[in-house]
Amino acid sequence: MIGEKVDANCRACRSSELRSVLSLGNTPLADALVSSEEVDGPEATYPLDVAFCSNCALMQILETVPPEELFCRDYPYFSSFSDTVVNNAKENTEHLIATRDLGKDSFVIELASNDGYLLQNYVKAGIPVLGIDPADTVVKAALDKGVPTLERFFGLDLARELAEEGKKADVIHGNNVLAHVADLGGFVDGIAIALKDDGVAVIEVPYVRDLIDHNEFDTIYHEHLCYFSVTALTNLFRSHGLYLNDVKRLPIHGGSLRLFIEKKDAPTDYIKQVLAEEQELGIDEFDYYRNFGQNVEKLITGLRGLLGELKADGKRIAAYGAAAKGATMLNCSKIGTDVLDYVVDRNVHKQGLFMPGVHVPIDAPEKLVEDMPDYVLLLAWNFKDEVLGQQAEFRDKGGKFVIPVPEPQVV
Ligand SMILES: [Zn+2]
Structure with missing residues (x-):
């Protein structure tokens, strides 16, 4: 029930002041793609319940799936498969190299460095780097690119080891990792230890304000x-003991924040303005989160209704984007093989597998032009x-896309 007090402690501040925002039911792990051998077997599901802490203003999910189950499988996400991610990283690193005067005597660490998509920019500029990532497949891809990478989870222990070896960083990057961390306190303490006194941690996280403003409920999953x-x-x-001194709003991943964190308390005018805007919105009060659940239910009903009408008209529907948010959208909205013929994705490691839970098969994007389904549900909204650009031929031939958020729309 929305607004009900929850029997749990906050992940950040340990307070018991948590209230329920939304329940998305039991869903499988959003990245756990299913092979053809596994498709008839049992599949683990976990509750997906969202709560808000009125003590420290953090929205969070209640279930913690062990990180070994989430991140140490044959992890299929390669950052380099997205032009948007690669370009965002390039812009970010070029700006830092110029403004912080980084060179061969500097040291840059990236947490959750994936396949080296970001650190490769420093390597090309002759700046020493260390990537840290627990997933063996992406670590191998990074090493093949010449990006030194440790196959480890980052936390207090590894930060202390690095500090003892004299490996403190001028810049610590961490994109889309902070939200994944079960031991949030240990992770942030680790950043404080691994950062030089005049260093900066540059961390990107999805922004809850964009999530709620645009009904991006499919970015809520166990990771x-x-x-x-x-x-x-x-x-x-x-x-x-760290200070969030500046912030930049980015369009990436449906709306993200690039955070600039230092060891001195020196907030920019811009971050003061953003904090004032949030105060105005009431982002630290439960009322801001109350309607979110109802809006999500409305969106799901609308999307199911639209796709149902198209099917009733005899239309054929596929989907684009076999990422975690796609799995969440399909499982929470109960859109399965009765509606979708297949999902396409650029990542060759996903092709031939099936979406978790709903078991829709995954194919290559080229299939859209060959097969010409009438509609494509854009899960990677x-x-x-980027996708509409790549699929110009499909659209020229009369193919249409359904964009699910902030409300279902055909383009
Ligand atoms: Zn809290």
Whole structure:
């Protein structure tokens, strides 16, 4: 029930002031693609319940799936498969190299460095780097690119080891990792230890304000334990002796924040303005989150209704984007093989597998032009411009896309 007090402690501040925001039912792990041998076997599901802490203003899910189950499988996400992600990383690193005067005597660490998509920019500029990532497949891809990478989880222990070896960083990157961390306190303490006194941690997280404004409920899944506002982040870092001094809003992943965290308390005028905006919105109060659940239910009903009408008209429907948010959208909306013929994805490691839970098969994007389904549900709506550009031929031939959020729309 929305608004009900929850029997749990906050992931960040340990307070018991948690109230229920939304329940998305039991769903499989959103990245756990299913092979053809597994498709008839049992599949683990976990509750997906969202709550809000009125003490530190952090929205979070209640279930913690062990990280070994989430991240140490044959992890299928390669950052380099997305032009948007690669370009965002390039812009980010070029700006830092110029403004912080980084060179061969500098040292850059990236947490959750994936396949080296970001650090390769520093390597090309002759700046020493270390990537850290627990997933063996992406670590291998990074090493093949010449990006030194440790196959480890980052936390307090590894930070202390690095500090003892004299490996403190001028810049610590961490994109889309903070929300994944079960031991949030240990992770932030680790950043404080691994960072030089005049260093900066540059961390990207999805912005809860964009999530709620645009009904992006499909970005809520078991990997994402926390959903951050600038207010919540300011509280978090301060309680570990770090200061969130500046922030940049990015369109990537449906709306993200690039955070600039230092060891001195020196907030920019811009972050003061963002904090004032959040205050105005009431982002630290439960009322802001109350309607979110109802809006999500309305969206799901609308999307199911639209796709149902198209099927009733005899239309053929496929989908684009076999990522975690796609699995969440399909499982929470109960859109399966009765509606979709297949899902396409650029990642060759996913092709031939099946979406978790709903078991829709995954194929290559080229199939859209060959097969010409009438409609394609764009599960990867966060890469809308990129995908619509790539699929110009499909659209020229009369193919249509259904964009599910912020409300279902045909283009
Ligand atoms: Zn809290």
